[in-house]
Amino acid sequence: MPVSDNRRGMDKLRRTVAAMHGMAVQVGVFGDDSARKDEGNGISNVRLAAVHEFGATIDHPGGTPYIWGSDGALFLNKSKLGSSARSKFNIPVTKAHKIKIPERSFIRGAFDQYRALIAAASDGFNLAVLDGKMTPRSAMERLGLIIQGLIQKRMSRGIGPALARSTVKRKQMMSAVGRRMRKKSMAGPANVKPLIDTGQLRNSVTYRVTKRVYTSGGR
DSSP, X not given: OOOOOOHHHHHHHHHHHHHHTTEEEEEEXXXXXXXXXXXXXXXXXXXXXXXXXXXXXXXXXOOOBEEEETTEEEEOOHHHHOHHHHHHTTOOBOOSEEEEEOOOOSSHHHHHHTHHHHHHHHHHHHHHHHTTSSOHHHHHHHXXXXXXXXXXXXXXXXXXXOOXXXXXXXXHHHHHHHHHHTOTTTOSOXXXXXXXXXXXXXXXXXXXXXXXXXXXXXX
């Protein structure tokens, strides 16, 4: 039986494996993409993501406008309402207080919910790289895009626990006030799904491919 020399194929495989070594994809909310348009709330998307992902008790400094309704106090969005409206209608504001926000994991929860799908996609991309059909970086980019979409899908479908009744009332009230004042930033339909208000947190979910460099002396 003739013996064939397939060292070229092995050399190519070694180069491919070496290129994959230390490469990873990170998915989540990063500092570079943390700015929010409603900066009057004084919180970045990164911090907001951590609060919802793990839950938190916040020492609120106060200053949130509110009005009294049949169900008690209705808290309004200060940045959306605007200082002119608060002054015009003489709307009171809260004093310093604590706010307990429950955990609504959208990143870890997505990995748990779609674990099998992510694993299958990862295996498929690894095989495509080894077969020479994809580069390691393009495989990681594709995997990151898939996981990003799954996290955003989980957020869009709604994550329990449901919003407090006062929060739902506040959103509905702000929407009604916006329509009455013809203020576009407020006049849209009230979104009562947890984690979905302006959509900025969901849109800030992204991915990035990293490459760790190893030295001969170790990691």
